[in-house]
Amino acid sequence: MSWLDFFRANRKAEPDSATQAKERLQIVLAHERIGRTREDFLPRLQQDLVAVVARYVAIDPGKVNVALDRGGDISTLAIEIELPGAKSGASAAPAAANG
Amino acid sequence: MAQVIVVTSGKGGVGKTTTSAAFATGLAQSGKKTVVIDFDVGLRNLDLIMGVERRVVFDIVNVIQGEARLNQALIRDKRVDTLSILPASQTRDKDALTKEGVSEIIEELSKDHDYIVCDSPAGIEKGALLALYFADQAVVVTNPEVSSVRDSDRILGVLQSKSKRAEEKRDKVKEHLLVTRYDPNRVERGEMLKLEDIREILAIPLLGVIPENESVLRASNTGMPVILDAESVAGQAYKDAVGRFMGQELPHRFLEPDRKPGLLRRLFGGRAA
Ligand SMILES: Nc1ncnc2c1ncn2[C@@H]1O[C@H](COP(=O)(O)OP(=O)(O)OP(=O)(O)O)[C@@H](O)[C@H]1O
């Protein structure tokens, strides 16, 4: 490492503490603000969606997957409900099913 | 009808009581009939900062519980005759404050005052919620420091959801940002959040910036609201903030770091290019 590199390396020190404070605040507040306005309706939305699907098909409550992803600009709520397949009606008599 | 102004912050020790005393005094100095109420039941301090601690006979809890009339509990300021103080109780706890009781007091004070300034306790519990419940306007006191900014954001959320105006779906509480204990020298060194950053994060209109200043402690030592120390930078900054609140357009001052004369300038005297 030449002495020039030494100076360059020193220059690239981490941002000053005030800049770090700003960045940390922006991230934590983005999430806390989402929580304040929207958090409470997500569990109910999930229940309602599952209930609607259950009116049409018998679903196994254990086979509902919910994933919430909080991003900076948008958040997504993904609900994956496993529907019983054509074969499931026959599950009581497995021998009758053909591959 | 009076305007009800809450001075609030979420976080403790950021300068709410200092601000309430200065702000109420400034409003009263401009001729508006003003009363400042201490909502910090159990930890009364506004009386000391206003220098009226030896004149407290009754307090807000006595009034709510019917042990004294409002007029008996109000203390008239001896320096500014349009100003009075309603102290908090020192011995009871926050449960002694009720929404109905506070509502009656504010209604009665509204009849013959222009401004009612409410000095909120720290936190977002009962005392703080009651202090902001009746507000038409809020002065959100914020220090240039992460936990204070976060708590201010939180209290803004509370103002938008738990105030009477929010509950009744009327126009929302008018919000003002007051940054206090600002130190331009530390900002320049990158050790303290910049004013622009705080404004960007909280995104509410800026009422003023009060610099970190020795005059604040001195004023509290003698029981004089710092705005009455017209020589001090903090006093002047509070005076500007009150002026802006009342609609004047004033530039923000005291935002620049001290300029120590540089070596060259000291050696050669003349102006640096
Ligand atoms: N601009 C300033 N410069 C220097 N010191 C200050 C300034 N503003 C406030 N202080 C000091 O900060 C301390 C806390 O101030 P104050 O009591 O007004 O805060 P508070 O928000 O009312 O506190 P609490 O949450 O306990 O009610 C005091 O010692 C006060 O002198």
Ligand SMILES: [Mg+2]
């Ligand atoms: Mg206080």
